[in-house]
Amino acid sequence: MNDGVEALLFDLGGVVVPWVGIDAIADHIGRSPAVIHEQFNASDVLRGYRLGTVDDQSFLDELKAQFDLGQDHAQLAADWNGWVKAPFPGVVEAIESLQNRFQTACLSNTNAMHWSHLHKMFDVQGLFDPALASHEMHLAKPDPVIFQRAVARLGLPASNILFFDDMMDNVLMARQMGLRAEHVDSAQGVLPVLQRLGFVA
Structure with a gap:
C-alpha cells in the first residue's frame, strides 16, 4: 500500500x-444527523458557503432559518466555530x-x-x-x-x-x-x- x-x-x-456540528444541530432540533446532512446539501446557501460564493452573514441567516437556531449572529458564529474541536x-x-x-x-x-x-x-x-x-x-x-x-x-x-x-x-x-x-x-x-x-x- x-x-x-x-x-x-x-x-x-x-x-x-x-467536527461535531451535524450532531449538535441534530440534538438541538431532534432530527437524525443524516437528515441534517441532507438539509445542508439541499440548501443553495449552505452549499454555497463552502464554495465561497456566500458571505458569512447570509450563511448565518440561512443556518438560523433552516434549523430554528435562536441565537444572535455573534453567538451562532461562536457555536459554528466551537463545533470544530x-x-x-x-x-x-x-x-x-x-x-x-x-x-x-x-x-x-x-x-x-x-x-x-x-x-x-x-x-x-x-x-x-x-x-x-x-x-x-x-x-x-x-x-x-x-x-x-x-x-x-x-x-x-x-x-x-x-x-x-x-x-x-x-x-x-x-x-x-x-x-x-x-x-x-x-x-x-x-x-x-x-x-x-x-x-x-
Whole structure:
C-alpha cells in the first residue's frame, strides 16, 4: 500500500480535527444527523458557503432559518466555530513526523469562518503544503475537478498520492480519479489509520 507514495493528502474535519456540528444541530432540533446532512446539501446557501460564493452573514441567516437556531449572529458564529474541536490527540505530531519523508497537504470542504478558526488552533500552513480549501477553490468534494486541481498542485502522479477522508463518497471519487485513498472513522481521526498502514508507531 505504501510503495511509491510521495504525498499524504488529508481532509480536516473528522480526520485531523473533530467536527461535531451535524450532531449538535441534530440534538438541538431532534432530527437524525443524516437528515441534517441532507438539509445542508439541499440548501443553495449552505452549499454555497463552502464554495465561497456566500458571505458569512447570509450563511448565518440561512443556518438560523433552516434549523430554528435562536441565537444572535455573534453567538451562532461562536457555536459554528466551537463545533470544530482541537486536533485529535497525537495527529498533528504524527503528521509533523512524516514531513521528512512525504509531502503533506490537505484538501478540505470548509468555509471562511472555519478556515480562520483552524488557523488559530494550529499551524495549518506549516503542517500542510499546499493547504487547499473548498471555499478558496470554489469547488467541493466529491467533485472530480477538485481532485484534479489538488493533484496538479501537488505536482505528482495521482497514484503517488494517498488521500484520507471520513466521507466514503470522497474516498471513492478519489480512487476513481487515480489517487490511493483510505476511509477514516470520524470518531477517531486519522491516527489509527496511519498506525495500521505503518506510517507511524
